[in-house]
Amino acid sequence: MHKEKKITFLISTLSGGGAESVCVGIANIFAANGWNVDLVVLNLNNEAYLNRLSSKVKLVVLNVKRARYSGLSILKYIYKNKTSKVLVFNYELSVILTILRIIFRLRVKIISRNISTFSAKMIQFYQLSLWDRFIVAPMIKFFYHRVDYVINQSNGMRDDLVSIYPQLKSFTKVIFNPIPEQLVEYAKTNKLSNVKKENYLLCIGRLEKIKGFHHAIKAFSGIVEKYPYLRLKIVGKGSEEKRLKKIAIKYSIADKVDFEGFKKDIIPYYLYARVTILPSLYEGYPNVLIESISMNTPVIAFDCPSGPNEIIIDGRNGYLVKNQDIDDLRKKMLNFPYDKFNYNDLANSIKKNHIQTVFQQYEDLILSFK
Missing domain, CATH: 3.40.50.2000 (Glycogen Phosphorylase B;)
Structure with a gap:
C-alpha cells in the first residue's frame, strides 16, 4: 500500500x-x-x-x-x-x-x-x-x-x-x-461534425519569431487571388505583432489578416476555422495541433523539430510541409481540400492524447x- x-x-x-x-x-x-x-x-x-x-x-x-x-x-x-x-x-x-x-x-x-x-x-x-x-x-x-x-x-x-x-x-x-479538459467537455456535449466552417484560416500562439507567423502571412498572400473570400486570423500576443502587421501591409493583404489578440476562450476559433496552420521554426510538442484536431479542424504544419510529425498523419488529420519551405506551405494552403477530412479520422488520430x-x-x- x-x-x-x-x-x-x-x-x-x-x-x-x-x-x-x-x-x-x-x-x-x-x-x-x-x-x-x-x-x-x-x-x-x-x-x-x-x-x-x-x-x-x-x-x-x-x-x-x-x-x-x-x-x-x-x-x-x-x-x-x-x-x-x-x-x-x-x-x-x-x-x-x-x-x-x-x-x-x-x-x-x-x-x-x-x-x-x-x-x-x-x-x-x-x-x-x-x-x-x-x-x-x-x-x-x-x-x-x-x-x-x-x-x-x-x-x-x-x-x-x-x-x-x-x-x-x-x-x-x-x-x-x-487534450485540454474544456475542449474534451465541449466535444462531448456538441456534435462537432455538424458545425459549418467559416471562411478563415487560423494561426494560434505567441507572436514571437519562433512561431513563424511571418511565413503564414507570406504564404497566405499567395492564395488570396484564388480564394478572395478567405481570411487569416491570428490569435495571440507578443513582441512580433507590429512586425507581422507590417508584413501584411507589405504583401497588400492587411485587409484580409485579423489580429485577434490573446483569447482565453479559443474554442470558437478552432471550431469554425477551415484549417489551423503552424509554421513554427521549432517546437516541443505543439498543443495547437491536438487542440485543433480535437475540435474537428485539420492542420497544416512545418515538419520542424519536433512534434508535428508525431501528431500529423498526412491526409488523415492534416498535412506536413517541408520545413521552412514557404512555397510548399503555399501549395498546401492553395490546394487544401478543406472538406475532405472525416470527423472520426480526426478524433481517432489523437486517442493517445x-x-x-x-x-x-x-x-x-x-x-x-x-
Missing part, C-alpha cells in the same frame, strides 16, 4: 502558454483521482488559466517576480510542507530546485517536464539578455541533467535531449500532452519514486 498520494507541481506563472495549460490540466486530473496536489507558482501576473484550476488543487503563490528570486521561497515551502516529489514545468526552476537540493541536502525527487526541443531552446537563451546568456544558459547546461527524471512530450524531444545528455538515457521518457491515458503514465512514473 502506498502512503498518502501527494505531489507538488512547480511552474513560474499561469499565463497563456502551452506549458501552463498542460500543468493545470494534469494537476486537475491528479486531484480528481484522489491525489493531494499543490500547485506552486511564482506569481499570478498575467494569469490566464486560473479559472481552469480545480478547487481540489491547492494553489500556493510565492509572490516573487522571477525565477532568479525564488530560491528562498521554494526552500521555505519544501521545509514547511515536507515535500518529497516535485514535478517542474520550467528549466530555470528545475535547476534552482536541483541546486537547493545539493546545498541543503534535501530529500526531494525532482521530475522535470522538458518544455521544448532542448538544443533549440538553449540557442534561444544565448540570444536573449546578458543574464540569460551568461547566467541562466550556463547553469541550465551544467545542472539540468542532475534532476531525477525528465518527461518529454515527443520522441524528437527525447532524442535531442539524450544527444546532449547521454547520461539521461535511462532517466527520461515520452508522455504526450493531453486523452487525459486519462496521459494521467496514467504520469501517475505510474511518480509512484515509481519511493
